[in-house]
Amino acid sequence: MASPVAAIDIGGTKTLIEVYESGQREPAGSEESPTPGSGELVRDLAESVRRVAGGQDVEAVAVGCPGPLDPLGGVILNPPNLSREWWGLRLADGLAGELGAPAALENDCNLGALGEWDHGSGKGYDSVLYVTVSTGVGAGLVSGGEIFGGNRGFALELGHTVLETGGPVCGCGRAGCVEALTSGPAIARRALELGWTPDPGETDSRAVAYAAERGHPVAHRALEEAASYLGKALVNFIYSFDPGVVVLGGGVTRSDLFVSLARDAVGREPVMEAFLGVPVVRAGQPGRSVIHGARTLAERTSRNSSRPTGTGR
Ligand SMILES: [Zn+2]
Structure with a gap:
């Protein structure tokens, strides 16, 4: 054997x-x-x-x-x-x-895409774009069963593409990156900025999502803003790569509300007809x-x- x-x-x-x-x-x-x-x-x-x-x-x-x-x-x-x-x-x-x-x-993000293509929610699709939203925002693309790595294998750093000129400064040095607007820490920071008063020790995005799901208006607004930005970003990525499916992974996407708000945001974007209908789904087995x-x-x-x-x- x-x-x-x-x-x-x-x-x-x-x-x-x-x-x-x-x-x-x-x-x-x-x-x-x-x-x-x-x-x-x-x-x-x-x-x-x-x-x-x-x-x-x-x-x-x-x-x-x-x-x-x-x-x-x-x-x-x-x-x-x-x-x-x-x-x-x-x-x-x-x-x-x-x-x-x-x-x-x-x-790891490229392997996330490969794993979803071979064993997860991307099974059966020729081209899978995997986007993970957690402490940071990362992405990987598998096309025809192969990882797209770019010239040196460094691709894809979609978390560091800019969505909002003059937006919050990102760890990479740019301002208004997808990561600076939609990652877990970005959601928690925005909620605090909006006046969210968390319980002691409950200052992360999971606590924001939990509060939002229970109807807390400030937490809901912070989560919705981030999800709206992610929706815009996903449409940018769909235009860039024409994937068969977009698979969402990472801790932030374990929130049903966040994923549903992000899908709503994709649906609200005006999209050229040829690019409509790309499914946005969650990873097959979280983590x-x-x-x-x-x-x-x-x-x-x-x-x-x-x-x-x-x-x-
Ligand atoms: Zn960045």
Whole structure:
């Protein structure tokens, strides 16, 4: 029997490792732990993979990680959501050396798109645009089953496209970015600006959504403003990429009200007839888009490496 493949989702706070036997829908092993900020990062990660695989060799491994990163070279660049110990790490080569198996590294949003295309709400569509709204706003595009990475594999940073000239300043340095208007922190900040008085410790966008769903007018206004901006952005993206489906992921989109307001906003935009009717749906399994994409990439990496040359994607 073929050896299993390993899928890894490294997030700002948590890291998920899963191991899949060929053809199995459910993982044979799974482990979630806090993302370390220092130490022997590569060696410890490889050790965790071996443990989750129950001591078996793995056929291939694929890792999703916050960008920016270089998927072609398998190098993490300088993602603001990971500690500096990770910056510049040649993760793909390091894991391949430790595990004796080919390894691939990819931007987590791109893997989100791949995971939704292969295992989630994008299944059956040729082209899937995945947009995640949480602490930041990210996106990935799969077309014809392949990730669209641009020239260096850095695409798509749709969260940093500008919607509102003179809008709030974004972490990237521009003002009025989609991320600065629709992310969780942006929603919480706007609610406070509008005079929302949260309970102590309940100052995040989840609390705003919760209050909005219970009819709190200020919280509702903040959530609706963000959803309206997202709706405008989604129409921009539909014009840019002509996807078969738009899949929404990320913590903010767990709010039914937010998603319904964003869909209303898409519906309110005047859209050229040829572009009407692109479905906007939620991710198949919340929080699992990236790990599913990592699994698909690991399986592809394993197949590619059985040819005489080349690893990775
Ligand atoms: Zn920005």
